[in-house]
Amino acid sequence: MERPDLPVPEISRARAAERATSLAAHLDRRFGRLDAVDILREAIRNLFRGRIALVSSFGADSAVLLHLVAQVDRATPVVLVDTGQLFDETLAYRDxxxxxLGLTDLRAAQPDAERLARFDPEKFLWQSNPELCCRLRKVEPLAQSLGDFPAWISGRKRFQAATREELPAFEADGARIKVNPLAAWSAEDVAAYRAEHDLPAHPLVKHGFLSIGCMPCTTRVKPGEDARAGRWRGLAKVECGIHTRNAMESEGSGI
Incomplete structure (x- = not known):
């Protein structure tokens, strides 16, 4: 029975999210144990042909997933969330x-200039309200850039953080399907693949940056620390919001 107190758009989003949850569980049961490249082939060539994008930070481990996607289809759209506060080294690494890899459809998700002027005119919002800063510079731009894509590809892995330990290969993200082909990979798997294919490392890795985001909120990782310990150091924050379940749903993005 429908809830009469919910506006129609909210009901529609709820139903779409329910369908996505069911579909993601089905896809994970059917394809979740395939090798990463086979998961990508299914997702890019069959399940969501012409309707899926790779979202890449062009960070420390990004070369591996970008290389895998290029083996399947170099024309797959690749979206970089360009917050306006990325390291120059990250932008050079992107290029x-x-x-x-011969990628032919690189796109940039950029924050709305008017909203930045309103909420972050001095570019110090990262310090006073990091959650809002991430929403303005990452969550909202990505929601806009993904548009009508029903699915997107993420490079997250279970070993990266406690919040990712149960990460499936296919998951629902609002009304969309998020594909995590490297979910089961270890740090050793990533390093071995990068070495096997002679992929260049992000230039900041050699300086101790093992998880690379925006310049103000990224620090070096000390020996023995979690790879993501350098992100939002000193704050009770471990995710930017893009990968927080249904975080962008309130934006009406369908994510």
Missing amino acids: ELTAR
Whole structure:
């Protein structure tokens, strides 16, 4: 029975999310144990042909997933969330990998200039309200850029953080399907693949940056620390919001 107190758009989003949850569980049971490249082939060539994008940070481990996707289809849209506060090294790395792998559809998700002028005119929102900063610079732009894509590809892995330990290969993210082909990979798997294919490392990795986001909120990782310990150091924050379940649903994005 429908709840009469919910506006129609909310009911529609709830139903879409329920369908996505059911579909993701089905896809994970059917394809979740395949090798990463086979998961990508299914997702890119069959399940969501012409309707799926890779969202890449062009960070420390990004070369591996970008290389795998390029083996399947170099024309797969690749979206970088360009917050306006990325390291120059990240932008240079983006250009290097795009050229080397022959990627033909690179897109940038950028924050709305008017909203930044309103909420972050001095570019210090990361310090006073990091959650809002991430929403303005990451969550909202990505929601806009993904548009009508019913699915997208993420490079997250279970070993990266406690919040990712149960990560499936296919999951629901609001009304969309998120594909995590590297979910089961270890840090050793990533390093071995990168070495096997002679993929360049992000230039900041050699300086101790093992998880690389925006410049103000990324620090070096000390020996023995979790790879993501350098993100939002000193704050009770471990995710930017893009990968928080249904975080962008309130934006009407369908994510």
